[in-house]
Amino acid sequence: MDSQIRKIHQQLMNKDMTCTQLVQEKLEALKQNTHNTVNALLNDTALALAAKVDAKIANGKPIGLLEGIPFGIKDVYMVQGTYTTASSNLLKHYKSAYTATAIQKLLDAGAIPLVKENCDSFGHGSSSENTIFGAVKNAKNPELVGGGSSGGSAVNVAKDYTVFSIGGDTGGSIRQPAGYNGVYGLKPTYGRVSRYGLMAYASSTDCVGPIAKSIEDVRIVLNVISGKDIKDQTTYTSEAISEDSILNSDGITTVGYFKNFIENDAIDAEIKADFLNTIEKIKAKGIEVKALDFFDSNTLVSTYYTLAMAETASNLSRLDGTNYGNRIEAENLKETYAVTRSENFSEETKRRIVGGNQVLSQGFSDEIYLKGLNLRDEIAANFEHDFNEVDVVISPVTPNTPPKIGDSLKDPLAMYLSDAYTVGFSLGQLPTITIPQGTATGLQITAAKNNDELVLKFANFLKDTI
Amino acid sequence: MSKIMTVDVLSSIKGAQPSETVNKLFEVIKNANASNNNSFNGNHNNCVSLDDLRDDVVVYSPATEKQIIIENFPKEKNGYLVVSKVIEE
Numbered sequence: 001m002d003s004q005i006r007k008i009h010q011q012l013m014n015k016d017m018t019c020t021q022l023v024q025e026k027l028e029a030l031k032q033n034t035h036n037t038v039n040a041l042l043n044d045t046a047l048a049l050a051a052k053v054d055a056k057i058a059n060g061k062p063i064g065l066l067e068g069i070p071f072g073i074k075d076v077y078m079v080q081g082t083y084t085t086a087s088s089n090l091l092k093h094y095k096s097a098y099t100a101t102a103i104q105k106l107l108d109a110g111a112i113p114l115v116k117e118n119c120d121s122f123g124h125g126s127s128s129e130n131t132i133f134g135a136v137k138n139a140k141n142p143e144l145v146g147g148g149s150s151g152g153s154a155v156n157v158a159k160d161y162t163v164f165s166i167g168g169d170t171g172g173s174i175r176q177p178a179g180y181n182g183v184y185g186l187k188p189t190y191g192r193v194s195r196y197g198l199m200a201y202a203s204s205t206d207c208v209g210p211i212a213k214s215i216e217d218v219r220i221v222l223n224v225i226s227g228k229d230i231k232d233q234t235t236y237t238s239e240a241i242s243e244d245s246i247l248n249s250d251g252i253t254t255v256g257y258f259k260n261f262i263e264n265d266a267i268d269a270e271i272k273a274d275f276l277n278t279i280e281k282i283k284a285k286g287i288e289v290k291a292l293d294f295f296d297s298n299t300l301v302s303t304y305y306t307l308a309m310a311e312t313a314s315n316l317s318r319l320d321g322t323n324y325g326n327r328i329e330a331e332n333l334k335e336t337y338a339v340t341r342s343e344n345f346s347e348e349t350k351r352r353i354v355g356g357n358q359v360l361s362q363g364f365s366d367e368i369y370l371k372g373l374n375l376r377d378e379i380a381a382n383f384e385h386d387f388n389e390v391d392v393v394i395s396p397v398t399p400n401t402p403p404k405i406g407d408s409l410k411d412p413l414a415m416y417l418s419d420a421y422t423v424g425f426s427l428g429q430l431p432t433i434t435i436p437q438g439t440a441t442g443l444q445i446t447a448a449k450n451n452d453e454l455v456l457k458f459a460n461f462l463k464d465t466i
Numbered sequence: 467m468s469k470i471m472t473v474d475v476l477s478s479i480k481g482a483q484p485s486e487t488v489n490k491l492f493e494v495i496k497n498a499n500a501s502n503n504n505s506f507n508g509n510h511n512n513c514v515s516l517d518d519l520r521d522d523v524v525v526y527s528p529a530t531e532k533q534i535i536i537e538n539f540p541k542e543k544n545g546y547l548v549v550s551k552v553i554e555e
Contacts, residue, residue, distance in 0.1 A: 096534070233520065302498075326540070
Protein backbone atom coordinates (compact mmCIF):
# COMPACT_ATOMS: atom_id res chain seq x y z
CA MET A 1 0.00 0.00 0.00
CA ASP A 2 1.15 3.52 -0.75
CA SER A 3 1.84 6.13 1.88
CA GLN A 4 -1.32 7.10 3.73
CA ILE A 5 0.47 10.11 5.18
CA ARG A 6 1.32 11.52 1.75
CA LYS A 7 -2.18 10.81 0.44
CA ILE A 8 -3.90 12.58 3.34
CA HIS A 9 -1.41 15.44 3.21
CA GLN A 10 -2.32 15.98 -0.44
CA GLN A 11 -6.05 15.78 0.28
CA LEU A 12 -5.71 18.42 3.01
CA MET A 13 -3.65 20.68 0.77
CA ASN A 14 -6.14 20.26 -2.10
CA LYS A 15 -8.98 21.04 0.33
CA ASP A 16 -10.68 17.75 -0.61
CA MET A 17 -11.59 17.56 3.06
CA THR A 18 -10.88 19.58 6.17
CA CYS A 19 -8.65 18.33 8.95
CA THR A 20 -11.59 18.70 11.33
CA GLN A 21 -13.69 16.38 9.14
CA LEU A 22 -10.85 13.87 9.02
CA VAL A 23 -10.32 13.92 12.78
CA GLN A 24 -14.05 13.75 13.52
CA GLU A 25 -14.40 10.76 11.22
CA LYS A 26 -11.53 8.89 12.87
CA LEU A 27 -12.71 9.73 16.40
CA GLU A 28 -16.18 8.47 15.55
CA ALA A 29 -14.78 5.23 14.09
CA LEU A 30 -12.67 4.70 17.22
CA LYS A 31 -15.65 5.38 19.46
CA GLN A 32 -17.90 2.95 17.59
CA ASN A 33 -15.32 0.18 17.28
CA THR A 34 -15.91 -3.13 19.03
CA HIS A 35 -12.29 -4.36 19.04
CA ASN A 36 -11.50 -2.88 22.48
CA THR A 37 -8.65 -0.80 21.10
CA VAL A 38 -9.41 2.40 23.02
CA ASN A 39 -8.41 3.26 26.59
CA ALA A 40 -9.15 6.97 26.19
CA LEU A 41 -10.09 9.26 23.33
CA LEU A 42 -8.41 12.67 23.14
CA ASN A 43 -11.44 14.41 21.55
CA ASP A 44 -10.94 17.98 22.70
CA THR A 45 -7.22 18.29 22.01
CA ALA A 46 -7.52 16.51 18.68
CA LEU A 47 -10.33 18.76 17.44
CA ALA A 48 -8.56 21.92 18.68
CA LEU A 49 -5.39 20.92 16.85
CA ALA A 50 -7.38 20.07 13.70
CA ALA A 51 -9.01 23.53 13.76
CA LYS A 52 -5.54 25.11 13.85
CA VAL A 53 -4.45 23.11 10.80
CA ASP A 54 -7.62 24.12 8.95
CA ALA A 55 -7.03 27.78 9.78
CA LYS A 56 -3.50 27.54 8.45
CA ILE A 57 -4.67 25.96 5.18
CA ALA A 58 -7.47 28.51 4.84
CA ASN A 59 -4.88 31.29 5.18
CA GLY A 60 -2.90 29.80 2.32
CA LYS A 61 0.01 28.76 4.52
CA PRO A 62 1.94 25.58 3.72
CA ILE A 63 1.67 22.66 6.15
CA GLY A 64 4.29 20.06 7.04
CA LEU A 65 3.95 16.44 5.92
CA LEU A 66 2.78 15.23 9.34
CA GLU A 67 0.67 18.30 10.10
CA GLY A 68 -2.93 17.22 10.66
CA ILE A 69 -2.17 13.49 10.42
CA PRO A 70 -4.15 11.59 13.09
CA PHE A 71 -2.24 8.98 15.09
CA GLY A 72 -2.61 6.66 18.06
CA ILE A 73 -0.45 6.17 21.15
CA LYS A 74 -0.02 2.95 23.12
CA ASP A 75 -1.21 3.69 26.64
CA VAL A 76 2.27 3.46 28.14
CA TYR A 77 3.45 6.83 26.82
CA MET A 78 3.22 10.04 28.80
CA VAL A 79 1.23 12.79 27.10
CA GLN A 80 0.83 15.73 29.45
CA GLY A 81 -2.66 16.01 30.92
CA THR A 82 -3.89 12.65 29.55
CA TYR A 83 -4.55 9.51 31.54
CA THR A 84 -1.72 7.02 31.12
CA THR A 85 -2.93 3.80 32.63
CA ALA A 86 -0.62 1.10 31.19
CA SER A 87 -3.98 -0.76 31.02
CA SER A 88 -3.64 -1.39 34.76
CA ASN A 89 -5.81 -0.92 37.80
CA LEU A 90 -2.92 0.65 39.67
CA LEU A 91 -2.68 3.59 37.26
CA LYS A 92 -6.33 3.71 36.19
CA HIS A 93 -6.57 7.38 37.21
CA TYR A 94 -2.95 8.41 36.68
CA LYS A 95 -2.48 11.60 34.67
CA SER A 96 0.77 12.25 32.79
CA ALA A 97 2.63 15.24 34.14
CA TYR A 98 4.87 15.53 31.08
CA THR A 99 5.11 14.30 27.49
CA ALA A 100 7.36 11.54 26.15
CA THR A 101 10.12 12.73 23.83
CA ALA A 102 9.00 10.67 20.82
CA ILE A 103 5.42 11.90 21.18
CA GLN A 104 6.56 15.51 21.67
CA LYS A 105 8.50 15.31 18.41
CA LEU A 106 5.36 14.16 16.60
CA LEU A 107 3.34 16.96 18.22
CA ASP A 108 6.00 19.46 17.16
CA ALA A 109 5.68 18.13 13.61
CA GLY A 110 1.93 18.80 13.78
CA ALA A 111 0.62 15.22 13.99
CA ILE A 112 -2.65 14.92 15.93
CA PRO A 113 -2.97 12.35 18.74
CA LEU A 114 -6.43 10.78 18.82
CA VAL A 115 -6.32 7.94 21.27
CA LYS A 116 -4.47 6.20 24.09
CA GLU A 117 -4.50 2.59 22.95
CA ASN A 118 -5.24 -0.65 24.77
CA CYS A 119 -2.33 -3.01 25.40
CA ASP A 120 -1.13 -5.66 27.80
CA SER A 121 -0.72 -4.16 31.24
CA PHE A 122 2.81 -2.67 31.54
CA GLY A 123 3.63 -4.52 28.29
CA HIS A 124 3.30 -7.84 30.10
CA GLY A 125 1.80 -10.11 27.49
CA SER A 126 1.69 -11.24 23.87
CA SER A 127 -2.04 -11.09 23.30
CA SER A 128 -3.42 -7.81 24.73
CA GLU A 129 -5.69 -9.79 27.03
CA ASN A 130 -3.84 -8.76 30.19
CA THR A 131 -5.71 -5.47 30.41
CA ILE A 132 -8.49 -3.91 32.46
CA PHE A 133 -10.11 -2.57 29.27
CA GLY A 134 -11.10 -5.94 27.77
CA ALA A 135 -9.16 -8.19 25.40
CA VAL A 136 -8.21 -6.53 22.12
CA LYS A 137 -9.87 -8.33 19.21
CA ASN A 138 -7.94 -9.14 16.06
CA ALA A 139 -8.60 -6.88 13.06
CA LYS A 140 -9.07 -9.81 10.69
CA ASN A 141 -11.03 -12.15 12.96
CA PRO A 142 -12.49 -10.78 16.21
CA GLU A 143 -12.52 -14.23 17.82
CA LEU A 144 -8.73 -14.17 17.79
CA VAL A 145 -6.37 -12.07 19.90
CA GLY A 146 -5.05 -8.77 18.61
CA GLY A 147 -1.51 -9.76 19.61
CA GLY A 148 0.58 -7.90 22.07
CA SER A 149 1.54 -6.07 23.85
CA SER A 150 0.81 -3.22 21.38
CA GLY A 151 -2.42 -4.94 20.25
CA GLY A 152 -4.71 -1.90 20.29
CA SER A 153 -2.19 0.08 18.22
CA ALA A 154 -1.85 -2.61 15.52
CA VAL A 155 -5.61 -3.15 15.26
CA ASN A 156 -6.27 0.61 15.02
CA VAL A 157 -3.85 0.91 12.11
CA ALA A 158 -5.19 -2.22 10.39
CA LYS A 159 -8.77 -0.93 10.65
CA ASP A 160 -7.76 2.61 9.48
CA TYR A 161 -8.86 4.14 12.79
CA THR A 162 -5.43 5.76 13.00
CA VAL A 163 -3.04 6.56 10.14
CA PHE A 164 -0.15 5.30 12.24
CA SER A 165 0.35 4.40 15.86
CA ILE A 166 3.29 4.50 18.23
CA GLY A 167 3.83 1.12 19.86
CA GLY A 168 6.45 -0.13 22.27
CA ASP A 169 8.55 -3.27 21.70
CA THR A 170 10.47 -5.03 24.45
CA GLY A 171 10.42 -8.63 23.18
CA GLY A 172 8.25 -8.38 20.08
CA SER A 173 5.38 -6.16 21.19
CA ILE A 174 5.31 -4.11 17.99
CA ARG A 175 6.34 -6.83 15.52
CA GLN A 176 4.02 -9.61 16.67
CA PRO A 177 0.73 -7.64 16.73
CA ALA A 178 1.74 -6.07 13.39
CA GLY A 179 2.10 -9.62 12.03
CA TYR A 180 -1.17 -10.81 13.57
CA ASN A 181 -3.11 -7.89 12.04
CA GLY A 182 -1.39 -7.57 8.67
CA VAL A 183 0.42 -4.23 8.98
CA TYR A 184 4.02 -2.97 9.17
CA GLY A 185 5.68 -2.59 12.56
CA LEU A 186 9.25 -1.48 13.20
CA LYS A 187 11.40 -2.03 16.26
CA PRO A 188 14.26 0.36 15.58
CA THR A 189 17.80 -0.23 16.82
CA TYR A 190 17.84 0.15 20.62
CA GLY A 191 18.74 3.75 21.40
CA ARG A 192 17.70 5.25 18.06
CA VAL A 193 14.49 6.61 19.63
CA SER A 194 14.36 8.08 23.12
CA ARG A 195 12.56 6.06 25.81
CA TYR A 196 11.97 9.16 27.92
CA GLY A 197 8.30 9.13 28.89
CA LEU A 198 7.77 5.47 28.02
CA MET A 199 6.71 3.52 31.10
CA ALA A 200 9.66 1.19 31.62
CA TYR A 201 9.18 -2.58 31.31
CA ALA A 202 12.67 -3.96 30.63
CA SER A 203 14.89 -0.94 30.11
CA SER A 204 17.69 -2.76 28.25
CA THR A 205 15.38 -3.86 25.41
CA ASP A 206 12.50 -1.33 25.51
CA CYS A 207 12.13 0.33 22.09
CA VAL A 208 9.76 2.95 20.69
CA GLY A 209 8.57 2.38 17.13
CA PRO A 210 5.88 3.03 14.52
CA ILE A 211 3.10 0.77 13.26
CA ALA A 212 1.74 1.78 9.84
CA LYS A 213 0.29 0.53 6.58
CA SER A 214 3.27 1.32 4.36
CA ILE A 215 7.06 1.28 4.52
CA GLU A 216 7.08 4.93 3.50
CA ASP A 217 4.92 5.88 6.50
CA VAL A 218 7.21 3.89 8.80
CA ARG A 219 10.18 5.79 7.35
CA ILE A 220 8.53 9.21 7.70
CA VAL A 221 7.57 8.62 11.34
CA LEU A 222 10.90 6.99 12.23
CA ASN A 223 12.82 10.01 10.94
CA VAL A 224 10.73 12.35 13.09
CA ILE A 225 10.99 10.40 16.35
CA SER A 226 14.68 9.38 16.10
CA GLY A 227 17.55 11.24 17.67
CA LYS A 228 19.77 11.76 20.63
CA ASP A 229 17.97 12.89 23.76
CA ILE A 230 19.66 14.20 26.87
CA LYS A 231 16.81 12.67 28.89
CA ASP A 232 17.67 9.15 27.73
CA GLN A 233 21.40 8.69 27.76
CA THR A 234 21.23 5.39 25.84
CA THR A 235 20.16 7.33 22.73
CA TYR A 236 22.53 8.05 19.88
CA THR A 237 22.62 10.43 16.93
CA SER A 238 21.30 8.91 13.73
CA GLU A 239 21.03 10.13 10.17
CA ALA A 240 17.60 10.58 8.59
CA ILE A 241 16.76 7.83 6.09
CA SER A 242 15.99 9.36 2.70
CA GLU A 243 13.17 8.13 0.48
CA ASP A 244 15.60 7.45 -2.39
CA SER A 245 17.99 5.43 -0.28
CA ILE A 246 15.48 2.63 0.28
CA LEU A 247 13.98 2.43 -3.19
CA ASN A 248 16.22 -0.31 -4.55
CA SER A 249 17.99 -3.31 -3.07
CA ASP A 250 21.50 -2.28 -4.14
CA GLY A 251 24.02 -3.57 -1.66
CA ILE A 252 21.93 -6.53 -0.52
CA THR A 253 23.59 -9.60 -1.96
CA THR A 254 23.27 -12.16 0.83
CA VAL A 255 20.30 -13.01 3.02
CA GLY A 256 20.38 -15.37 5.99
CA TYR A 257 17.77 -17.31 7.90
CA PHE A 258 17.98 -19.37 11.07
CA LYS A 259 17.45 -22.97 10.09
CA ASN A 260 16.43 -24.11 13.59
CA PHE A 261 13.50 -21.64 13.48
CA ILE A 262 12.19 -23.55 10.46
CA GLU A 263 13.35 -27.09 11.07
CA ASN A 264 11.42 -27.88 14.23
CA ASP A 265 8.08 -29.31 15.28
CA ALA A 266 6.73 -26.14 16.90
CA ILE A 267 6.23 -24.22 13.65
CA ASP A 268 2.88 -24.37 11.86
CA ALA A 269 3.22 -26.37 8.61
CA GLU A 270 1.74 -23.62 6.46
CA ILE A 271 3.93 -20.89 7.94
CA LYS A 272 6.94 -23.11 7.31
CA ALA A 273 5.95 -23.85 3.70
CA ASP A 274 5.21 -20.18 3.00
CA PHE A 275 8.52 -19.12 4.51
CA LEU A 276 10.50 -21.63 2.41
CA ASN A 277 8.59 -20.48 -0.65
CA THR A 278 9.67 -16.90 0.09
CA ILE A 279 13.28 -18.06 0.31
CA GLU A 280 12.97 -19.57 -3.18
CA LYS A 281 11.56 -16.31 -4.57
CA ILE A 282 14.48 -14.37 -3.09
CA LYS A 283 16.96 -16.85 -4.59
CA ALA A 284 15.24 -16.49 -7.95
CA LYS A 285 16.19 -12.79 -7.87
CA GLY A 286 19.86 -13.74 -7.78
CA ILE A 287 20.36 -13.12 -4.06
CA GLU A 288 22.38 -15.69 -2.17
CA VAL A 289 20.51 -17.24 0.79
CA LYS A 290 22.45 -18.80 3.67
CA ALA A 291 21.03 -21.09 6.33
CA LEU A 292 22.52 -20.04 9.69
CA ASP A 293 22.89 -21.74 13.06
CA PHE A 294 21.24 -20.05 16.01
CA PHE A 295 20.24 -20.64 19.62
CA ASP A 296 17.26 -22.91 20.20
CA SER A 297 13.89 -21.33 20.97
CA ASN A 298 13.84 -22.47 24.61
CA THR A 299 17.15 -20.77 25.35
CA LEU A 300 16.11 -17.55 23.60
CA VAL A 301 12.76 -17.35 25.35
CA SER A 302 14.20 -18.27 28.76
CA THR A 303 17.06 -15.78 28.48
CA TYR A 304 14.75 -13.01 27.43
CA TYR A 305 12.14 -13.66 30.12
CA THR A 306 14.74 -14.07 32.86
CA LEU A 307 16.30 -10.70 32.11
CA ALA A 308 13.00 -8.95 31.34
CA MET A 309 11.46 -10.17 34.60
CA ALA A 310 14.47 -9.01 36.60
CA GLU A 311 14.27 -5.59 35.01
CA THR A 312 10.53 -5.25 35.40
CA ALA A 313 10.69 -6.29 39.06
CA SER A 314 13.09 -3.43 39.56
CA ASN A 315 11.24 -0.91 37.37
CA LEU A 316 7.83 -1.61 38.87
CA SER A 317 9.07 -1.50 42.46
CA ARG A 318 8.35 2.25 42.37
CA LEU A 319 4.64 1.54 41.97
CA ASP A 320 3.62 1.39 45.61
CA GLY A 321 0.76 3.88 45.76
CA THR A 322 2.72 6.45 47.74
CA ASN A 323 3.12 9.36 45.33
CA TYR A 324 0.58 8.27 42.72
CA GLY A 325 -1.56 5.30 41.78
CA ASN A 326 -4.53 3.62 43.36
CA ARG A 327 -3.33 3.45 46.99
CA ILE A 328 -5.19 1.08 49.29
CA GLU A 329 -4.60 2.12 52.89
CA ALA A 330 -3.68 -0.53 55.43
CA GLU A 331 -2.46 -0.36 59.03
CA ASN A 332 1.09 0.78 58.23
CA LEU A 333 3.43 1.67 55.38
CA LYS A 334 4.60 -1.84 54.48
CA GLU A 335 1.10 -3.22 54.59
CA THR A 336 -0.12 -0.35 52.43
CA TYR A 337 2.56 -1.17 49.84
CA ALA A 338 1.70 -4.87 49.89
CA VAL A 339 -2.08 -4.51 49.74
CA THR A 340 -1.88 -1.81 47.03
CA ARG A 341 0.35 -3.98 44.85
CA SER A 342 -1.50 -7.25 45.52
CA GLU A 343 -4.90 -5.81 44.69
CA ASN A 344 -3.89 -3.68 41.72
CA PHE A 345 -1.44 -5.75 39.69
CA SER A 346 -2.75 -8.43 37.32
CA GLU A 347 -1.79 -12.10 37.74
CA GLU A 348 0.65 -11.89 34.81
CA THR A 349 2.34 -8.77 36.16
CA LYS A 350 2.66 -10.36 39.61
CA ARG A 351 4.11 -13.51 38.05
CA ARG A 352 6.80 -11.45 36.33
CA ILE A 353 7.62 -9.31 39.37
CA VAL A 354 7.94 -12.38 41.59
CA GLY A 355 10.05 -14.19 38.96
CA GLY A 356 12.29 -11.15 38.68
CA ASN A 357 12.82 -10.86 42.42
CA GLN A 358 13.54 -14.59 42.53
CA VAL A 359 16.40 -14.37 40.02
CA LEU A 360 17.82 -11.25 41.61
CA SER A 361 17.98 -12.92 45.03
CA GLN A 362 21.13 -14.19 46.63
CA GLY A 363 21.63 -17.84 45.71
CA PHE A 364 19.72 -17.49 42.44
CA SER A 365 21.42 -14.55 40.81
CA ASP A 366 24.66 -16.37 39.92
CA GLU A 367 23.16 -19.46 38.40
CA ILE A 368 20.24 -17.77 36.67
CA TYR A 369 20.45 -14.00 36.28
CA LEU A 370 24.20 -13.69 35.66
CA LYS A 371 24.12 -16.74 33.45
CA GLY A 372 21.26 -15.14 31.54
CA LEU A 373 23.47 -12.11 30.97
CA ASN A 374 26.24 -14.41 29.71
CA LEU A 375 23.85 -16.03 27.28
CA ARG A 376 22.75 -12.62 26.08
CA ASP A 377 26.38 -11.74 25.34
CA GLU A 378 26.72 -14.95 23.37
CA ILE A 379 23.53 -14.24 21.42
CA ALA A 380 24.81 -10.73 20.61
CA ALA A 381 28.21 -12.14 19.56
CA ASN A 382 26.43 -14.66 17.34
CA PHE A 383 24.60 -11.82 15.59
CA GLU A 384 27.83 -9.88 15.09
CA HIS A 385 29.34 -12.92 13.44
CA ASP A 386 26.25 -13.51 11.27
CA PHE A 387 26.16 -9.95 9.98
CA ASN A 388 29.70 -10.39 8.69
CA GLU A 389 28.31 -13.21 6.54
CA VAL A 390 24.93 -11.83 5.46
CA ASP A 391 23.37 -8.40 4.88
CA VAL A 392 19.99 -9.12 6.43
CA VAL A 393 18.31 -11.99 8.24
CA ILE A 394 14.70 -12.93 7.51
CA SER A 395 12.50 -14.99 9.77
CA PRO A 396 8.83 -15.70 10.42
CA VAL A 397 7.29 -13.43 13.08
CA THR A 398 5.56 -16.20 15.02
CA PRO A 399 5.58 -20.00 14.88
CA ASN A 400 1.77 -20.10 14.78
CA THR A 401 -1.29 -18.10 13.79
CA PRO A 402 -3.02 -15.95 16.48
CA PRO A 403 -4.67 -17.94 19.29
CA LYS A 404 -8.32 -17.62 20.24
CA ILE A 405 -9.15 -15.06 22.90
CA GLY A 406 -8.86 -16.78 26.28
CA ASP A 407 -6.30 -19.45 25.34
CA SER A 408 -3.13 -17.49 26.20
CA LEU A 409 -4.33 -16.64 29.70
CA LYS A 410 -4.84 -20.36 30.39
CA ASP A 411 -1.35 -21.31 29.25
CA PRO A 412 1.29 -18.67 29.99
CA LEU A 413 4.18 -20.96 29.00
CA ALA A 414 2.70 -21.37 25.51
CA MET A 415 2.38 -17.58 25.34
CA TYR A 416 6.03 -17.10 26.32
CA LEU A 417 7.14 -19.66 23.71
CA SER A 418 5.10 -17.90 21.02
CA ASP A 419 7.69 -15.09 21.30
CA ALA A 420 10.49 -17.44 20.19
CA TYR A 421 11.21 -15.64 16.89
CA THR A 422 11.06 -12.06 18.18
CA VAL A 423 12.93 -12.04 21.51
CA GLY A 424 16.40 -12.85 20.12
CA PHE A 425 16.48 -9.64 18.07
CA SER A 426 15.42 -7.69 21.16
CA LEU A 427 18.31 -9.16 23.17
CA GLY A 428 20.63 -8.19 20.29
CA GLN A 429 19.09 -4.67 20.20
CA LEU A 430 18.82 -5.02 16.42
CA PRO A 431 16.55 -3.12 14.01
CA THR A 432 13.74 -5.44 12.89
CA ILE A 433 10.61 -4.80 10.87
CA THR A 434 7.52 -6.95 10.44
CA ILE A 435 6.09 -6.87 6.92
CA PRO A 436 2.57 -8.18 6.24
CA GLN A 437 3.75 -10.64 3.61
CA GLY A 438 5.39 -14.04 3.23
CA THR A 439 3.48 -16.00 5.90
CA ALA A 440 0.07 -15.74 7.54
CA THR A 441 1.64 -13.64 10.31
CA GLY A 442 4.18 -11.84 8.15
CA LEU A 443 7.95 -11.84 7.98
CA GLN A 444 10.67 -10.17 10.02
CA ILE A 445 13.67 -8.49 8.44
CA THR A 446 16.65 -7.80 10.68
CA ALA A 447 19.97 -6.05 10.05
CA ALA A 448 23.02 -5.21 12.13
CA LYS A 449 22.78 -2.53 14.81
CA ASN A 450 22.18 1.02 13.51
CA ASN A 451 21.32 -0.33 10.05
CA ASP A 452 17.62 0.50 10.12
CA GLU A 453 17.92 1.82 6.57
CA LEU A 454 18.86 -1.63 5.23
CA VAL A 455 15.82 -3.15 6.94
CA LEU A 456 13.48 -0.70 5.19
CA LYS A 457 15.31 -1.17 1.91
CA PHE A 458 14.86 -4.93 1.96
CA ALA A 459 11.23 -4.53 3.03
CA ASN A 460 10.68 -2.47 -0.14
CA PHE A 461 12.41 -5.12 -2.20
CA LEU A 462 10.23 -7.89 -0.77
CA LYS A 463 7.09 -5.82 -1.36
CA ASP A 464 7.70 -6.18 -5.08
CA THR A 465 9.23 -9.67 -4.99
CA ILE A 466 6.82 -11.87 -3.03
CA MET B 467 22.41 -10.03 61.03
CA SER B 468 21.09 -11.53 57.83
CA LYS B 469 17.42 -12.13 57.49
CA ILE B 470 15.91 -14.35 54.81
CA MET B 471 13.30 -12.52 52.78
CA THR B 472 10.76 -14.53 50.86
CA VAL B 473 9.59 -13.47 47.40
CA ASP B 474 6.27 -12.17 48.70
CA VAL B 475 8.12 -9.78 51.01
CA LEU B 476 10.69 -8.85 48.36
CA SER B 477 7.92 -8.15 45.86
CA SER B 478 5.51 -6.53 48.33
CA ILE B 479 2.84 -8.87 47.01
CA LYS B 480 0.81 -10.75 49.58
CA GLY B 481 0.94 -14.53 49.39
CA ALA B 482 3.15 -14.47 46.28
CA GLN B 483 4.73 -17.81 45.41
CA PRO B 484 7.28 -18.69 42.74
CA SER B 485 5.44 -19.77 39.59
CA GLU B 486 5.93 -23.25 38.12
CA THR B 487 5.79 -21.80 34.61
CA VAL B 488 8.52 -19.28 35.36
CA ASN B 489 10.62 -21.92 37.13
CA LYS B 490 10.59 -23.95 33.91
CA LEU B 491 12.22 -21.00 32.14
CA PHE B 492 14.85 -20.72 34.87
CA GLU B 493 15.64 -24.43 34.57
CA VAL B 494 16.52 -23.90 30.92
CA ILE B 495 19.02 -21.21 31.91
CA LYS B 496 20.52 -23.37 34.67
CA ASN B 497 21.07 -26.21 32.22
CA ALA B 498 22.32 -24.08 29.33
CA ASN B 499 25.98 -24.23 28.34
CA ALA B 500 27.31 -20.74 28.57
CA SER B 501 30.88 -20.64 27.30
CA ASN B 502 31.55 -17.14 28.51
CA ASN B 503 31.94 -16.72 32.24
CA ASN B 504 32.24 -13.00 32.42
CA SER B 505 28.78 -11.51 32.65
CA PHE B 506 30.15 -8.00 32.36
CA ASN B 507 31.74 -8.47 28.95
CA GLY B 508 29.04 -6.24 27.65
CA ASN B 509 28.33 -6.72 23.99
CA HIS B 510 25.21 -4.82 24.83
CA ASN B 511 26.66 -2.09 26.99
CA ASN B 512 24.89 1.16 26.49
CA CYS B 513 26.93 3.22 28.91
CA VAL B 514 27.27 6.84 28.06
CA SER B 515 30.80 8.16 27.50
CA LEU B 516 32.30 10.23 30.32
CA ASP B 517 32.71 13.07 27.82
CA ASP B 518 29.02 13.00 27.10
CA LEU B 519 27.43 13.16 30.55
CA ARG B 520 24.60 15.61 30.94
CA ASP B 521 25.14 18.69 33.05
CA ASP B 522 24.57 18.21 36.76
CA VAL B 523 21.99 20.93 37.14
CA VAL B 524 18.62 21.14 38.82
CA VAL B 525 15.81 21.64 36.32
CA TYR B 526 12.66 22.97 37.94
CA SER B 527 9.36 21.52 36.77
CA PRO B 528 6.98 23.96 35.11
CA ALA B 529 3.86 24.93 37.07
CA THR B 530 1.53 22.72 34.96
CA GLU B 531 3.71 19.69 35.67
CA LYS B 532 3.71 20.43 39.40
CA GLN B 533 -0.06 20.86 39.36
CA ILE B 534 -0.58 17.44 37.71
CA ILE B 535 1.85 15.79 40.13
CA ILE B 536 -0.29 17.13 42.98
CA GLU B 537 -3.47 15.96 41.24
CA ASN B 538 -1.98 12.46 41.19
CA PHE B 539 -1.45 12.36 44.97
CA PRO B 540 -3.45 9.41 46.30
CA LYS B 541 -4.11 11.46 49.46
CA GLU B 542 -3.61 15.19 49.78
CA LYS B 543 -3.92 17.76 52.55
CA ASN B 544 -3.37 21.50 52.03
CA GLY B 545 -1.37 20.81 48.88
CA TYR B 546 0.88 18.27 50.60
CA LEU B 547 1.13 14.53 50.01
CA VAL B 548 -0.19 12.43 52.88
CA VAL B 549 1.91 9.30 53.33
CA SER B 550 1.04 6.14 55.20
CA LYS B 551 2.04 5.74 58.81
CA VAL B 552 5.63 4.50 59.12
CA ILE B 553 6.32 2.03 61.91
CA GLU B 554 9.65 1.21 63.52
CA GLU B 555 10.51 -2.46 63.64
